[in-house]
Amino acid sequence: xDYAISDHGDAAPLAVKILIAGGFGVGKTTLVGAVSEVxxxxxxxxxxxxxxxxxDLEGVSGKSTTTVALDFGRITVNSQLVLYLFxxxxxxxxxxxxxxxxNGALGAVVxxxxxxxxxxxxxxxxxxxxxxxxxxxxxxxxGVKDRTQEEIRRALxxxxxxxxxxxxxxxxxxxxxxxxxxxxxxxxxxxHTAPHPVA
Amino acid sequence: MKxxxxxxxxxxxxxxxxxxYTITGGRTTSERNDLTLITLVTAISEVSSEAERRLRxxxxxxxxxxxxxxxxxxxxxxxxxxxxxxxxxxILIGDLIETGQMRTRPPLAFAQxxxxxxxxxLEAVRDGLRNL
Numbered sequence: 001x002d003y004a005i006s007d008h009g010d011a012a013p014l015a016v017k018i019l020i021a022g023g024f025g026v027g028k029t030t031l032v033g034a035v036s037e038v039x040x041x042x043x044x045x046x047x048x049x050x051x052x053x054x055x056d057l058e059g060v061s062g063k064s065t066t067t068v069a070l071d072f073g074r075i076t077v078n079s080q081l082v083l084y085l086f087x088x089x090x091x092x093x094x095x096x097x098x099x100x101x102x103n104g105a106l107g108a109v110v111x112x113x114x115x116x117x118x119x120x121x122x123x124x125x126x127x128x129x130x131x132x133x134x135x136x137x138x139x140x141x142x143g144v145k146d147r148t149q150e151e152i153r154r155a156l157x158x159x160x161x162x163x164x165x166x167x168x169x170x171x172x173x174x175x176x177x178x179x180x181x182x183x184x185x186x187x188x189x190x191x192h193t194a195p196h197p198v199a
Numbered sequence: 200m201k202x203x204x205x206x207x208x209x210x211x212x213x214x215x216x217x218x219x220y221t222i223t224g225g226r227t228t229s230e231r232n233d234l235t236l237i238t239l240v241t242a243i244s245e246v247s248s249e250a251e252r253r254l255r256x257x258x259x260x261x262x263x264x265x266x267x268x269x270x271x272x273x274x275x276x277x278x279x280x281x282x283x284x285x286x287x288x289x290i291l292i293g294d295l296i297e298t299g300q301m302r303t304r305p306p307l308a309f310a311q312x313x314x315x316x317x318x319x320x321l322e323a324v325r326d327g328l329r330n331l
Contacts, residue, residue, distance in 0.1 A: 012239045012241050012271040012302070012303075012304040013239065013271060013304075014304065014306070014307070014320075015237040015238070015239050015273055015304070015306050016237075016306065016307075016316070016320065016324065017236075017237050017306070035331060041275070041276060041279040042279060043236075043275050043278040043279040043284075043285055044278075044284050044285070045284050045285040045286060046284050046286055067284060070236075070275070072236075072275055072279075074273075074276070075327060075328070075331070076327075077323050077324055077326075077327030077328075078323060078327060080323075081320065081323050081324070081327070082239070082273075083324055083327065083328075084236075084237050084273060084275070086236070086275075100235050100236055101236065103235040103236070103237070103306055103308055104235060104237050104305075104306025104307060104308065104309070105309065106309060106316050106320075106321070106324065133315065172331065173331075176328050176329075176331045179328050180325060180328050180329070183321055183324055183325045183328065184325075186315055186316065186321055187318065187321050187322075187325075189315050190315040190316075190318055190321065
């Protein structure tokens with residue numbers, strides 16, 4: 001199948017995205033910034049009423065609503081294809097907008113910090129439960145590799161087929177390789193499911 | 200490397216929420232639910248004179264969006280450029296679509312279908328990443 005456009009007039013490219021998920025402070029925006037062709041952009045969305053029930057709005061009195069910020073970047077693949085990278089908050093209260101986030105996503109990178117593996121559990125659960133393909137990127141801050149890959153896999157209770165890649169979220173090449181690991185993972189999955197084209 | 204937050208103006212941090220909804224004429228949700236964060240929107244260059252008249256009667260934000268989208272931009276990029284929440288931006292873009300001033304290209308829904316994207320797309324993305 002060709003993804004080229006013929007019925008879209010002015011030849012707008014096709015947009016795809018990769019989600020960069022993980023807990024607070026694991027380096028999502030850093031990774032986005034490392035590979036994006038533009039400085040990471042920020043956009044905001046209101047938390048909907050659906051999430052207000054689980055939001056602790058105490059202490060923000062006078063503020064009738066609250067927003068969630070999304071950082072994203074862009075890589076122009078070619079004239080017909082643009083890849084967006086969206087740093088996505090891991091907290092459950094933000095999941096009201098994940099249907100939109102997941103729309104058009106090829107898959108996800110879950111970033112983890114070996115010192116605080118638990119902050120990325122929710123993201124892994126989310127992609128596992130929805131059957132969205134992902135790879136795990138272990139952000140080795142300052143070259144700290146204090147745990148073996150096997151230890152990290154066990155601590156995350158990771159399926160054996162989910163790739164785990166060490167990286168430094170500040171390093172362009174390392175981040176690119178994490179994204180490439182996801183694409184390889186998708187291609188392998190694709191060749192297994194070849195008789196059932198979806199796209 | 201300079202951090203991207205540097206130079207950001209914090210002046211509007213306390214800005215009332217009234218303003219975004221004033222721009223939309225009080226509407227808080229879009230009638231269109233087909234706009235996603237990465238739906239690409241493009242201004243139609245040869246709009247009718249009627250559409251041009253309508254654009255002049257619209258909010259300045261509508262005209263800003265129209266001008267920004269001379270080249271295709273994702274909804275999220277438009278929201279970011281306007282410094283408006285995504286939901287408000289979607290309403291404004293919806294207005295421009297309704298009045299025939301913009302066209303959209305939605306993303307393909309791979310993941311919702313539990314599916315893997317087409318090999319052609321994956322190969323293109325892989326080649327693009329390798330060229331980084």
